[in-house]
Amino acid sequence: MLPTGEEAFCDAMEQAVPGCRPAVAALLALGKKATQAQAVVMGQHPGPEEGKLTVHIRDQVRAISAKTKDSILQSLERNGIAAPSRCRSGECGDCRTRLLSGEVFAPKAMEHRRQADHTYGDVHACCTFPLTDLEIDVPPAESC
Numbered sequence: 001m002l003p004t005g006e007e008a009f010c011d012a013m014e015q016a017v018p019g020c021r022p023a024v025a026a027l028l029a030l031g032k033k034a035t036q037a038q039a040v041v042m043g044q045h046p047g048p049e050e051g052k053l054t055v056h057i058r059d060q061v062r063a064i065s066a067k068t069k070d071s072i073l074q075s076l077e078r079n080g081i082a083a084p085s086r087c088r089s090g091e092c093g094d095c096r097t098r099l100l101s102g103e104v105f106a107p108k109a110m111e112h113r114r115q116a117d118h119t120y121g122d123v124h125a126c127c128t129f130p131l132t133d134l135e136i137d138v139p140p141a142e143s144c
């Protein structure tokens with residue numbers, strides 16, 4: 001459900017260009033996500049500042065806290081979980097982590113995932129930020 005102002009905008013656009021309502025609504029949603037993502041990077045996330053991060057690593061499952069302004073990798077390290085990493089800028093892929101559930105954001109400038117990463121739901125933990133509670137599967141640091 002769109003907020004009232006966005007509903008009115010979609011209605012106006014639909015009157016001007018019949019049939020465009022779904023596309024306009026989708027563009028508004030994308031804009032909202034971009035704004036949310038920018039807020040994360042700027043440390044001004046509109047949602048909760050902290051959420052739950054459920055981490056599967058080896059045969060263990062741990063629940064830790066994750067701040068929305070911290071990357072997933074930073075949250076892992078802050079909670080004493082050794083996860084693989086190298087460049088810490090999104091380029092090497094060593095921090096590849098499988099996202100099992102939840103929504104994340106990766107700044108476009110740091111988004112270097114391959115098509116296979118998108119296909120399998122992998123993120124680069126060093127430059128990916130939580131937008132909701134997350135559940136992830138992290139490879140042990142020794143496996144790199």
Ligand code: FES
Nearest residue numbers: 086088093095126
């Ligand atoms: S540590 Fe290199 S992509 Fe994350």
